[in-house]
Amino acid sequence: MSEFERLWGVEELSEYLGIPVQTIRGWRTKNYGPPARKIGKHLRYDPAKVREWLDQDIAA
Numbered sequence: 001m002s003e004f005e006r007l008w009g010v011e012e013l014s015e016y017l018g019i020p021v022q023t024i025r026g027w028r029t030k031n032y033g034p035p036a037r038k039i040g041k042h043l044r045y046d047p048a049k050v051r052e053w054l055d056q057d058i059a060a
Contacts, residue, residue: 005045007037015049 013034014021027033028043034053036043 005047008047008050009041009045010043013045013050016047017054 006015010024012022014024017024022034028036034045034050036045038044
């Protein structure tokens with residue numbers, strides 16, 4: 001059985017990146033930031049994809 005990390009909400013992403021929730025929401029309107037999935041009315045972030053995005057953004 002493989003183990004999956006729980007998806008993050010905007011608040012968890014904010015805490016991980018040390019960035020205010022409002023900034024992350026603003027990024028979404030500008031098509032910036034880590035990829036998110038909409039599940040129902042909620043945005044969810046895959047922690048592995050967030051780390052990939054962060055590594056790419058830092059390398060740029």
